Amino acid sequence: MSHENIEILFVEDSLDDAMLTLRAFKKSGFVNTVHHVKDGAEALDFIYAREQYVTRNINNHPKLILLDLKMPKMSGMEVLERIKSDPEFKSIPIVILTSSKEDPDIQQCYALGANSYIVKPVESENFFQVIKDIGMYWMVLSQLPE
């Protein structure tokens, strides 16, 4: 698969959640290219075009990053902090998509520059609706930086 022209970088360690998310996205009719990475370290490798993504053009930013918080190796919070403190990448919108409803998590994410914080619903129809709404809001309604 080509790693160029990726519109959404989707960072999620749970393969079940990843599968449900990608399916909901597809079923909602969005045709945007989504690339799924399974932890924070891989997300940064992608952004900075390192390791397996070394051939990728670093200037080809994704338009949106969907970021889980609880992940092995490197947490979503660390990824958020790294990207939002880098002038080169900080304008990429980051949507936190997590199971945590904890107030400190919510506050810290926004303080670090998250653009949105969404809690994954347990119930699948609600979950489906949330993914559809994210796609609608960020990929259709919002004007994103090129």
Next chain:
Amino acid sequence: MSEKESSNELLIANRELAFQNIEKENRAAELNIANKELAFQNQEKKNRAAELLIANKELAFQNDEKEDRAAELIIANKELAFQNNEKEHRAAELLIANKELAFQNDEKEKRAAELIIANKELAFQNDEKEHRAAELIIANKELAFQNDEKEKRAAELIIANKELAFQNDEKEKRAAELIIANKELAFQNDEKEKRAAELIIANKELAFQNEEKEKRAIELLTANTELKKAEDDIRKFNEELEQKVIERTAQLEAVNKELEAFSYSVSHDLRAPIRGINGYAQILEEDYSDKLDSDGVAVLHSIRKNSKKMGQLIDDLLAFSKLGRKQVTLADINMNMLVNTLKEDFLVEDKEQKIEFNIEVLPPAKGDQSLIKQVWINLISNAIKYSKNKSNSPIAIGAYQEGAQVVYYVKDNGAGFDMQYYDKLFGVFQRLHSQEEFEGTGIGLAIVQKIVNRHNGTVWAESKLNKETTFYFSLPNINS
């Protein structure tokens, strides 16, 4: 005449003529000089005449000036003459006035001499009177002193008199009393003799009792020592107990925190697999139901329903455990505004337009606005839920003051509950109605109780089955 002679004569005449000529020439020169002198003198005279003319004009001008001055002097002279007259008049008047004053002066001098004499007379009389007054003052003081002395003496005599009269009375009374006392003493003497005999008997009795008491005292002393030891033991035991309570409390608090953290992480970590089960069941239902028979589809449907229910329970548990860790920030709450805003929200949600509210004026209270809002939401939505099968059953909301607390209540005329199950009412996931009757997870009232307790308030309820239910909760008022 000869020629010679004539020549001589001619020569002589010539010579005479030449001489006369020279004379005349000298004379002419002299005349010339004299002429020049005259011309010069003439010129001088002309100059002098011009100077005289100027001097003449100057004199004429000075003459005019002198005439003007003379005229002015005449006027001044007249003025001075007038003033002189005036002064002469004034001098004449002053002369007269002077004579008058001299006369008056004489008169006054005479009068002054008379007054000096009179003055001396009066001064003499004055001195005499002062001497007399001084003598009178001394005499007066002497009399006043004698008067005081006499009055004091009189007063002393009156007191001494009264004292003597009183002593006299007292002595008479005392004499009478002594007679009575004497009789009394004689009587008492008899009585005492009788009593002495009784006392001897009583004394013997007491001596006996005393011995008994001494024995008893020894027994009590022993018992007391034992009691003291027991008391010490109890105190020691109490101290140990208190220490244990402190330790236990700390342990319980730690366990409580651990439990909260545990319940949070359990509910948090449980959400992911439930989401998976629910999601995969949905995929099966959507993409593969044509490969299942109707029983299979029904089973799938049940899996989804149950996982959905479990998700709801986990979310509620999560909310409940989060509540225990939330910081409570107290502020004055405008309860009228809060409850009436919620009422509007509920009325907007009510599509069948069945709900009716009767809301009294609600006093303010101290609390955490967001948490107290949750209490109202839970109680009002309960009231709505359990009234849904009854028509025309308004929800009444009110409050009353009780000491330093405000008690609020929410009353409905709905399904109610049996008071014998009251102790289960506020438990987590405890329900008094079946899911088919009224849906819900049973966390709402547990949340209400936890919030109210965290405000040092109380929550309680009264109900009559199928008639009415009232939930009360108390909060500190704004003055506490």
